[in-house]
Amino acid sequence: AQSVTQLDSQVPVFEEAPVELRCNYSSSVSVYLFWYVQYPNQGLQLLLKYLSGSTLVKGINGFEAEFNKSQTSFHLRKPSVHISDTAEYFCAVSSWAGATNKLIFGTGTLLAVQP
Amino acid sequence: DTAVSQTPKYLVTQMGNDKSIKCEQNLGHDTMYWYKQDSKKFLKIMFSYNNKELIINETVPNRFSPKSPDKAHLNLHINSLELGDSAVYFCASSQDGRTGRANKETQYFGPGTRLLVL
Known part of the structure; x- marks a missing residue:
């Protein structure tokens, strides 16, 4: 079974300042990986996704993530954060449930940007 | 213009009541989902429908009954509400969640419905 930490x-x-939000996953099969952002009292917005190909994925708002298969990681980075980046960030792995896809989410990381 | 919309945005109700949450997507997607986010912000899938057919039912109490009148709508009805049902409920959709092809399976979320049971 897949899981995300x-x-x-x-x-x-x-x-x-630069920031890195860590995400590790476990899976016995090929994975699709996602980062979603949730601003206060709002829904989830797709930040970026890794499906295949280049291991460095660029997303919106200057974020990027690197898929590392050997370390089973998909860490999110931004070289310079803004106050407006304060939000909850969720890493997710796509899990094939026999007939359809579902997302398995991590527990979230609150990015708190201070002036 | 909203891709995935939910109503209501907030719902406050008494224990024992029955309530419904509606979800609509205008993306032309075939698959829709309901997720629950608890007070610790943990997100977990509840249901998935593809073209009005139930695909995933993740051991959710049968007080929760999803209904999909057409592939653009997935509503969630909750009977006999309990305190533990208080959470944020998110609807999502993807082009087709059954293909095994990643681009068709990327999920887009609605703004959430904040349910508080008193």
Whole structure:
């Protein structure tokens, strides 16, 4: 069975500093990986996704993530964060449930950007 | 313009009541989902429908009954609401969740319905 681990429940960072949000997954089959962002009191927005091909994936708002199969990781990075990046970030793996796809989510990481 | 919409956005009700949440997508997708986000922000799938057919039912109490009148709509009806049902419920859709092809399976989420049971 697939699973996702987000080791950091909260990551405080100063504005304009770089940030990395960690995500590790476990799966016995090929995976599709996703990062979603949830701004306060809002829904989930797709940030980026890895389906196949290049292991470095670029997303919206200057975020990128690198798929590392040997380390089973899909860490999210941004070189310089803004106050507006404060949100909850969810890593997810796509799980084939026999007849259809479902997303298995990590527990989320709160990115708290401070001035 | 909203791709996946849900109504209502907020729902406050008493224990024991019956309530419904509606979801509509205008993306032309064939597959729709319901997810529950608990107070610790943990997200878990509840149901999945493809073209009005139930595909996934993740051991959800039978007080929860999804209904898909057409492939653009997936509603969630909850009977005899309990305190533990308080959560945020998200609807999502994908082009086709059964293909095994990643681009068709990317899921897009609605804004959520915040349910509070008193």
